Amino acid sequence: MNLHIYAAGTTRILRQLRADHRTVAMILLVPSLLMVLLYFLYQDFPTAPGAPPLFDRVAVSMLGILPFVVMFLITSIAMQRERSSGTLERLLTTPMSKLDLLAGYATAFSLAAILQSLLACAVVFGALGLSTEGSPAWVLLIAVLGAVLGVAIGLLCSAFARTEFQAVQFMPVVVVPQLFLCGLLVPRNQMPDWLHAVSNVMPLSYAVDALSQISAAPSVTGQFFTDVAVVLAFTVAALCAAAATLRRRTP
Template identity: 40%
Template sequence: MSPRRTLATTGRVLTQIRHDPRTIGLLLVVPTLLIGLVAWIFVDTDTFARIGPAMLALFPFTIMFVVTSIATLRERRTGTLERLLSMPLGKGDFILGYTLAFGLLAIVQASIAVGFAIWVCGLDIKGSVWLLFAVALMDAILGTTLGLFASAFARTEFQVVQFLPAFVFPQILLGGIFLPREHLPDVLQTIGDWLPLSHAIDALDAVATNSEDAAYVGGELLIIAAFAIGAVVLGSITLRRRTP
């Protein structure tokens, strides 16, 4: 891999997105609107105070997964990836360039979502706001890397959407959003404990309630980062030049 080629890929992706206002809106505005909708639904209860941190994990993760996987698949379907890889661009440069591009967008996305949840929706954060932002950012990057990995197995945009039940929905159901994982059957609890989104939800809840120290949150961040790095490596290995 070459830093110059990786950064060139990052710049190309960011330029493409800059000329696509719908994608910008989906990445930066939709997660915030969904968080606001949840807060509005539970405005007269304390439910949002309980599930708000999980929403900061759920919506950015899901949207980054969908957008990244479709964008990568489109590169294959149009033959762009095949042309790029015929040049001195490696698969690792391509995957890492995409990760960096969407990682930069994730910084903006996490900033908007966290700020909106706290200062507009009134989400009470007892721990460090900066630590909350760090977890939300890593969660969005995780969605990006898993989207890059999942795109290798899809041939159409419709198939990408079909991957949501396989990659995302189990993490939502078993991540502790609807029911604490310790209340799940033992087998489901064990599965949930091994899912990456569960660690993001746990870390955000720990920061919001200040129930754990920074070392615990740091450990969860390392686990999330390990999943993201693993997805980047697997994505590089499984990436195909072109969709048949």
Template identity: 50%
Template sequence: MNVTRTLATARRVLRQLSHDPRTIALLLLVPVFLLVLLYYVFDADRQSFDGIGASLLGIFPLVTMFLVTSIATLRERTSGTLERLLSMPLAKADLIGGYALAFGLLAVVQAAVATGTAIWLLDLDMAGSPWLLLLVALLDALLGTALGLFVSAFAASEFQVVQFMPAVIFPQILLCGLFAPRGSMQPVLEAISNVLPMSYAVDGMNEVLRHSDPTGDYVRDLAVVLGSALLVLALGAATLRRRTV
């Protein structure tokens, strides 16, 4: 992996995204809007907002980064940009690392804005440090980026990318413990939820909500989310095909 080439790839992706204000709005403003909307939905029940709000801080980064990354990468695949890049002396690790770095930087801003809004504007009540929430959100955004890179290889259009949402994202949202404790689900569903990374992102957020210091479960949750992201990034690299002439 060449650091210079990786940084050059990241700069190119960020330059392209800077010309797409709708994407920036999707990343930064939509999570904030949904958090504010949820705050007023639970206006008479602040305790419910605290629990669901913390969980959503672990879900929003994954969902938005999945959408943005998958669509942006699909455009480069269908336009031939990736094919041209892979005909150059650019390693797959440089390409994947550059994408992960570029979208990771966006994820830092997104997670910071959403977390700051929840804590200081909406007064989210939690026992732990805001930095612990932010760390989970960043790893979850990395996972969303990895899933987007991987899924883009199996879509022929942006519409097909959106069709992957019900298959890849929605089951994780339903089974992550947002709507019901995972332990109260049917045993089969609980077993499935135990292997879905979003479940551990939500658990990590709830650990910060309840405990003032990092717990063993919190560290486990971080490790699972990070390990899942690295695994999917490796799978995404495997979908890249280098052509020789």
């Protein structure tokens, strides 16, 4: 990697994002608005005496899931747009390497993801009154990691798509199974053994597991840090795989 080229590429992408007001609005506002919708959905839902409100149980997990989904979708489409417009091919004829390009994208969209997660956590913990046994700072950390993971996997999937429509088609293949098996709908320890084994190779499972631990315990455990390490490992692996599979020429 060339740090000067990487910094210039990151700045270029941030400028493009700033000029695209709709994309900025989607990145920053959609997770927060969906959390508000979830709050009103569960506001009057009855709960057993002594049990936490259903919103509290679901919202913690959604703070890791929604940023992941939004950033996956936006990143995969944005990268594919660079390819279809010919910008990607022109960039790769310069001294910019594939790793410079992908690292710039990952950094720019990760900065947007941090703002997204900060806003979502501020809305949920401030305006909507979400409470957890653990510190909200740990929830924010996992929300950011989930969003960055979405960026990395979005970049990887975009390398295999030839059009923006194909990039969107990866969502039901890559994202939806993770939503089903991450533990949000059914606890992972109650799944059939083969589904539990499949969930073990899906990174979103570890993000949701980490958030569940924060929700239930006042202090972090070794398992929490293991979950964080696994999410980080998946993120790095996805970025490396994206760099290895990125085509220099537009089909």
